[in-house]
Amino acid sequence: MSQKPSVGIFICHCGGNISDTVDVARVKETIGTLDQVKVTETFEYLCSNPGQEMIKNAIKEKGLERVVVASCSPRMHLDTFRQVVKSAGLNPYLLEMVNIREQCSWVHDDKEKATNKTIALVRAAVQRALYLEPLTPEKLKVTESVLVIGGGIAGIYSALELADKGYQVYLVERNPSIGGHMAQLSKTFPTFDCSACILTPKMVSVAHHPNIKIFTNAEPILVRGFSGRFEVRIKVKPRYVDIQRCKACEECAKNCSVEKPSGFEEDLVQETAIHIPFKQAIPNASVIDKDYCLYLTDFLAILGPPGSRGVCGRCQKNCKSDAINFRQKDELIDLKVGAIIVSTGFSLMDSKLVGQYSFGFHPDIITNLQFERLMLQGLHKPSTGEVPKKVAFILCVGSRSEATDGYSSCCKIGCMTAIKDALLLDKAVPEAEPWIFYTDVRAYGKGYEEFYAKAREHLTTFVRGRAAEVIPNGNSLIVKAEDTLLGKQIEEQFDLVVLSPALIPNKDTKELADMLGIDLGPDGFFLEAHHKLRGVETKRKGIFVAGAALGPKDIRETTMESMAVASKVATFLGRGETSISPEVVYLIPERCDLCGTCVDQCPEKAITKGKNEVTINPISCNGCSICVPTCPKEALDLKNTTEEQMIAQIKGIAEGEGTALKIIAFIEKRTAYGSADLGGQSRRTYSPEIRIIRVPSVARLGIKHVLHAFAAGADGLIFVEGDDSTFKEDKVRERVILFKKDLGKFGIQPLRLQHSITTLPQYEKTLSLFDDFVERVKKMTPINKEKREELKKYLEGEKIVA
Amino acid sequence: MSHEKDKLSAEAKNIPQGERKESRKAFIKEVMKMPGGEKILECIQCGSCAGGCPTRFAMDYSPMQIIKMINLGMREEVLLSSTIWVCSTCYTCTTRCPREVNFTMLMMSLKNEAIRKNLVKDGVNAKFHKYFFEVINKYGRMYEPELFFKLLDKTDVYSLRHSASLGLRMLRKGKMPIKAPKIEQTPWVSKMLEKTDEKGV
């Protein structure tokens, strides 16, 4: 492509929004004299039909090869004008937009300065446009299947939704049955639906659905590939029972001589080493706990037939379906999926860590989950078997705590569970006396306040005060607390004490997050891409999270999130193909020396180094360009923000006369740029010395660009990055410090470089920074011409490494 | 209850609105600078401290209420409360506080503040600390008889009757020191006082 393409420039009046401040006629006149400019037009509303027609005709009639539109923010109309250009037969990436409204006419009062700034911005755009290249977004077929990790209510629901939409779903669950914690509950609040009754039909649907394949006793161990085309390896651990043959007759369990505490029954009841996880388990088949099975724990016995060495094997001998197989091994299965949903749920904190409640020192001090099981076993005191009448429910055990073993979040379901349990107790036991010790009653959801009222109607005793101690006293328990509303200490004796432990992330959450390449939040649960707008997505395209894996929540919120995530996945996979932005990093192979520095930089793991070459996966690359300046050989570049394009743009802005001072602000294209636009929409004026260059990320910038800027005439540089960028604050700071050091070596005051991180609404912070910076640079001794010449020579002569 | 408390509360009630807010902020700021006061704004008023406090029954305000009162800027009520004097510094509250408020340390700091501001009730409490200090400063170690007789001077024997009976018991068992202790460098001990002295009572 020749560097001498013909350029057409179109300047919008925007009905006065621009032209009232910027002298568009002068701009047209000045720009029209530039090299390669064939057409310069101004128009009232370029985005209108006649405006668009004008551009189209100019392209066709004058054979324009590049188009520059100076108007509102590209965040408004980039796609509009790209369509215009495309319909005139020109590649849409040969269009350059200049923001002279939100970032110029709306924020400056001085007409002369605004016009000069516009001229500089448009000139820079023209010079960049000369280096633009045609690009085509790639279309890629996606794998139309989904992996759901975690078979609790969240996983089950999203699996059903997606399977009904026609997708193949693989549901992977680490326990021997799906169902999760919801399968352990008795009734749900506030409707008193029987938990198993609303869950098990869904579990059965999952089992019978032609589009869902369930893997139990299984976990993912390796995730490769990229969004739309993941490759996941699953490890299925042996259950020593053939699911196809097992009839769930339980003859095996009847003959097993080993007993162990039942996980499903929360250690309240014993079960045999071989057992069906629970009555409605799916798959409905037995499983052997290998840590307790006599046969499996005698490693020599495993080598011989059952019964040899006198060791057990009775289950196998009594199984009429020949379903027991002690020789089962780990199975590795490779799956190809287009999207992954993480729905791994939560764990309960170990109440022993809050020692004041003496959990573990008396059998009648239990957790709320254990209470659920007791309700279904027939409510009784674990110690004596008697029916408990006076029961204390202690809330906030480990939640809302900044202490070492505590958890800072609220568990969200503690209050409602206690109220529900109090009402159930009231119904089940005549003369029951439930007491709830609370700090704040959180009854925030639909029907919850009314539920709370019901508990009061049933004369549940509420004590406002987090219980201080539980003291075992023979077969009873004493609870000490301060009734903070009455202002006095109380001591009451109870038959049973039920604790509400904090809901915490599963132990290996970090491991799974690392495997998937997604983040955890400060609370240790998976982190969503945006708190409100992207609540079930993660930082990686194609990987979603739903349910308690994101943080404590109730069942209603969980099913809502499951439906949301199914919708998002369907959108993602829906068209059967995905469009990949062409604005990706590419390799210049002749410069590459295979040092491999770039490989670890990539947050999407898009760069791989083979024996003879480095490959960049254009589909995984998200264009953040963190890798580009780190290449010691400058062998990497970014499409549509290439080195040549950037340097041309920088020179275009910094050269020429105009305001006494020129400050270039490099702004990250989504959040930070959006913030500056917001400032413009709010008409917040700031110094016209600021000229903004939009970059994919501040990570794109190397020392080379910094030096070019000063050489060309800039007096100060500001980097602004969005807070949700993959290039985090500490990395930004690191780079800036290095650049400052280098500036010092060249005799330029390091304080001429500044950086900031912003959120979208924080425009005030950024724009005040602009103003302050301009004031400070004004006071500095100006960079003299000789220094700039020196820099220019240096840049021409040597290859500079970032 | 001494009339100082009533007098000061009345004055506090006459402070105009704007000043009250400033005085509230000022008191909170002061307390946050005291050892133990760093995290008082973290308190969620759960009441665990009050529930487990072994001397709560003798306090006019519970530990939780004291923090609430600090938050409301009720300087005089806090410093004149019996709470800060009755606290046995057992650390039960601090150990159990979910927000990591070091309430025990705060009690000691508030005692100190009450002494400095001369907001102490008449009685044995503040005197005890002063006399304890005086004995240590004189001898470098405790000399129980002198402490006891100092206290006796300002208090009636009846309220010290159990301590008195204890003293006699100790005497009988040969565990009451007759001679005052002497450390080699007693003058050095009080030289340290010069360098650390703040305006006490």
Added chain:
Amino acid sequence: MKYAYYPGCSVKSTMKEYEESAKAISKVLELELVEIPDWNCCGSIDAIYSFKPLYAVALAARNLALAEKMQMDVTTLCSACYYALARTNKILKEAPGIKSKVDDALRNAGLTYNGGVRVRHFAEVLLSDTGLEKIKEKLKVPLTSLKVASYYGCFMVRPPNICNFDNAEHPKRLDELVETLGAAKVDYYGKTRCCGGSLDITDEEIMLKMSRAIFLSAKSAGANCMTTACTMCHLNLDAFQKNVESRFDIGIDLPVFHFTQLIGLAFGIEPKQLGLNRNCVSPKKVLSSTVAQP
């Protein structure tokens, strides 16, 4: 093994027998307690601290400065002194303003303290360094007649970031020691409940109520004696026991041993050497005939 021994004021007067028994068993266990020369009052946890905080910290620091010269871990018998000394390191580390004033004060007293002297309760030294196995070896007379309610008090276990001899809510190390000595341990509520030691003089009534709760709990759990590891706790539970009885018109009659006295008895050491005649509540009734009578 040698340790810099900080006695604290009480063991030289009202708690003489605690030091006597500690020295006696140290001999048997081949531990040497080297008294810190010219030690002073620990500064107290609250008594002086509330009145003159900087001075209190300086007092504690002086002892540590003296110990630093000896280049040994500091060990003490009194839990309150233990906490007062142990927290000093933390205070000096975290509050540079206080550190500089304390350094000035020490300099004025001709001393410097560089931080880093480890302070350990004697019980912890015995159980961690010497170990239950070695104690078992020296066992001559199992104390089978004793049903011991071990009283830990406040400062062995709280605050947990400094005093971490055992779990703050459910400690058991002293109970393990008791069992090693052949006695029966008693589980009761109140092991770590404050006895009111710091209120002995200023609020006698309150202190008596607090001690009473502990006695009643230990008694109803079947204890026939108690053991302590702190001078203040022992004073309240032993010396003030009669006062509790008379004030509330109840009978308690629970002899209170220093844990060092229990070990000494199990080692077969003469009761007089252990100062058993100095305990206010006589232990005669609970010591079986196999154990030498005081």
